[in-house]
Amino acid sequence: MFILTPGLAxxxxxxxxFDTTDFQSNRTEFTVQLKAKLQQRCDLFKCEINDVQVNxxxxxxxxxxxxxxxxxAVENIQVRFISVNIxxxxxxxxxx
Numbered sequence: 001m002f003i004l005t006p007g008l009a010x011x012x013x014x015x016x017x018f019d020t021t022d023f024q025s026n027r028t029e030f031t032v033q034l035k036a037k038l039q040q041r042c043d044l045f046k047c048e049i050n051d052v053q054v055n056x057x058x059x060x061x062x063x064x065x066x067x068x069x070x071x072x073a074v075e076n077i078q079v080r081f082i083s084v085n086i087x088x089x090x091x092x093x094x095x096x
Contacts, residue, residue: 006038006041006042006044006045007038007041007042009041010034010037010038010040010041011034011038013037014030014033014034014037017033018030020059020063023057027054030054031052031053031054034052034054035049035051035052038052
């Protein structure tokens with residue numbers, strides 16, 4: 001429990017420096033900063049952090065829902081755009 005608390009605190013500090021896009025595109029930098037912050041916090045306990053591995057990333061459900069809605073909206077716009085363009089072609093002289 002004594003190491004868990006500083007570890008969670010270090011994770012929160014480092015996570016606060018990254019937005020979602022940065023976190024996904026620059027995971028290496030995130031891992032480097034997390035390891036450094038964990039080492040800083042664990043020095044008090046004479047612990048050494050050998051490696052940090054980031055996996056099983058869970059984003060908030062509200063964020064996931066917003067992403068799905070945005071993707072659906074983009075797809076709907078693309079379908080509508082294609083439909084409008086096809087309809088416009090029907091009125092060109094070569095099709096009449």
